[in-house]
C-alpha cells in the first residue's frame with residue numbers, strides 16, 4: 500500500500516448513505532482525485548472539517564481500487580469567512596467550479612491548485628476588489644490551462660502593433676487587416692493593458708492595481 504503525502508482543496512462532494520462522502524479534491528501533487536471519506540459525516544469524526552467544500556488540508560492518503568482513502572488529515576484553512584456573505588460565497592463557488600472544469604484526473608495541476616488556494620484566500624480577506632480578483636483568476640487560469648490569450652501579436656497573422664480588436668474564437672488580439680474574422684470585437688487599449696497586467700502580476704499584489712470602472716465593465 501503506497502502512502503501519499505500531499506495537500507488538497509475540496510472542490511465538491513457526493514454524500515453516500517448517512518455517514519460517508521466521496522470528495523473531489525484538487526491536490527498539490529496528484530492532480531484532481533476522488534477520495535472516499537468513510538464516516539466523515541458522523542458528528543465526532545476527525546475528518547469532519549476537512550470534508551467540506553473549500554477545505555484546504557494536509558492529507559495522508561492511500562490508493563484503493565476505485566478511490567483514494569484518507570489515512571490522516573489536518574485542516575489548514577476552512578475559508579469559513581467565505582460563507583458569511585452570499586456574494587463571497589457565490590464567487591468562491593464560481594472559482595472552484597472553473598478549477599474543476601479545467602482540470603482532470605492524473606493531470607499535473609500544482610499551479611492551478613496554488614492559484615485557486617490564493618484566490619480563495621484573498622477572496623476571504625476582501626483585500627482585493629472583487630472584479631480585479633475575478634478577472635485575474637480567469638485569465639491566469641486560462642494561461643495555466645494552456646490557453647494563454649495572445650495579447651502582443653495578432654492572433655491570426657502574427658503582426659506586431661497597436662490593437663483595437665480582440666478575437667474571442669482565436670483567443671487574442673487581432674490586427675485591423677484580420678479583423679473580418681468571425682468572433683472579433685472592439686477592445687479598449689486600456690482593457691488590453693489591464694489584461695497584460697493581470698496576467699503577469701502575482702495575486703498577492705493585485706490590490707495595488709488602479710483602474711477606472713468604465714474599463715472594468717468591458718473586462719468583465
Ligand SMILES: [Zn+2]
Pocket residue numbers: 653654655656657658673674675676677
Ligand atoms: Zn493580423
